[in-house]
Amino acid sequence: MVVKGGALEEQAAQQEAPALKPVVKAWKESTRPQRAMVLIILFYFFMTTIVHIVSWAIHKPPLRPDAVAFAMLSMLAICIWHSLIVKGRRQTIAFFLIAWAISWFCEFIGHNYAWFFGQYKYTGTLGPRIGGVPIVIIVTWSVIIYAAYMLIDWLIGLRGEKQAKSWWGKTLWGLLLAAASATLVCAWDMMVDPFATSKVWSTAVGKEAWWWWKGGPYLKELKVWKGGGGVPIGNFVGWWLAPFFIVFIFYMIFQKRNLISEKLINTVPLLVYAYIYYTVVVVVLEMNWFENGMNQVALIGFFTMMPVILVSAVKLAKDYTRENALPGAASDSR
Numbered sequence: 001m002v003v004k005g006g007a008l009e010e011q012a013a014q015q016e017a018p019a020l021k022p023v024v025k026a027w028k029e030s031t032r033p034q035r036a037m038v039l040i041i042l043f044y045f046f047m048t049t050i051v052h053i054v055s056w057a058i059h060k061p062p063l064r065p066d067a068v069a070f071a072m073l074s075m076l077a078i079c080i081w082h083s084l085i086v087k088g089r090r091q092t093i094a095f096f097l098i099a100w101a102i103s104w105f106c107e108f109i110g111h112n113y114a115w116f117f118g119q120y121k122y123t124g125t126l127g128p129r130i131g132g133v134p135i136v137i138i139v140t141w142s143v144i145i146y147a148a149y150m151l152i153d154w155l156i157g158l159r160g161e162k163q164a165k166s167w168w169g170k171t172l173w174g175l176l177l178a179a180a181s182a183t184l185v186c187a188w189d190m191m192v193d194p195f196a197t198s199k200v201w202s203t204a205v206g207k208e209a210w211w212w213w214k215g216g217p218y219l220k221e222l223k224v225w226k227g228g229g230g231v232p233i234g235n236f237v238g239w240w241l242a243p244f245f246i247v248f249i250f251y252m253i254f255q256k257r258n259l260i261s262e263k264l265i266n267t268v269p270l271l272v273y274a275y276i277y278y279t280v281v282v283v284v285l286e287m288n289w290f291e292n293g294m295n296q297v298a299l300i301g302f303f304t305m306m307p308v309i310l311v312s313a314v315k316l317a318k319d320y321t322r323e324n325a326l327p328g329a330a331s332d333s334r
């Protein structure tokens with residue numbers, strides 16, 4: 001039977017054509033800039049893997065502060081790019097200004113007056129500084145906080161919408177989201193501080209990032225290049241409070257519905273968060289060549305950061321491997 005008429009012919013062709021896989025359909029529906037963003041992060045994963053394969057072959061960890069700064073600046077560019085597309089210009093400017101201002105202030109009083117985080121000092125290894133605080137540290141704060149906050153937004157399907165109309169309801173949601181985001185951020189520091197103050201930096205490459213005057217009880221048995229061993233508990237309190245206030249202030253004052261939801265681009269914060277985890281955990285395992293015990297830092301990182309990454313992976317599998325189950329298929333995509 002021959003179907004006549006343009007509309008009927010098109011409908012018949014669609015019925016005969018094989019259905020696209022959800023991930024393929026999502027990729028085709030993405031714009032070129034959105035695809036580029038995903039590909040850039042995947043490229044970073046690939047290149048980082050190559051670097052570490054070479055490192056394992058020559059038995060030397062790639063402890064390069066300049067490489068760390070370049071990677072973090074790249075992730076910052078991706079986060080700002082992502083935010084401009086998903087959140088819009090006003091929210092992007094607000095979020096990153098709040099993040100940079102609060103994180104710099106906390107680091108400034110910590111480095112110069114031993115408040116908030118504890119008694120520590122930065123060296124000149126991490127590059128240019130403002131008030132003693134390396135710029136790359138402020139960049140890193142904003143990247144990990146944005147990735148954590150937007151990962152939660154995507155994971156539970158908030159789409160940037162405030163879930164209550166009353167002031168009390170909005171405040172409660174703001175507190176919950178700020179607490180969840182701060183916990184994901186602090187989970188990363190459970191690895192970073194023992195990693196950055198390790199004696200391996202001095203032994204392997206002759207460079208050090210920062211050190212604690214007195215140290216603390218967390219992983220006290222690990223050797224440090226200078227100052228007291230271990231990390232103060234107050235450091236993690238500070239690492240939790242700073243992102244908590246950043247997210248809470250942004251949510252209460254500037255948060256608006258996302259411009260784009262339930263699209264492939266909304267998975268970018270997960271990729272950034274996973275990349276930040278990956279870059280640190282592999283180097284920590286390589287540092288174990290020089291100091292037996294660094295592997296426990298990697299173990300801690302696995303059980304603090306990997307749960308949310310694995311749960312997110314389950315959501316990805318659910319959204320992009322089932323036929324006719326593309327996210328947003330049965331709802332508004334904006």
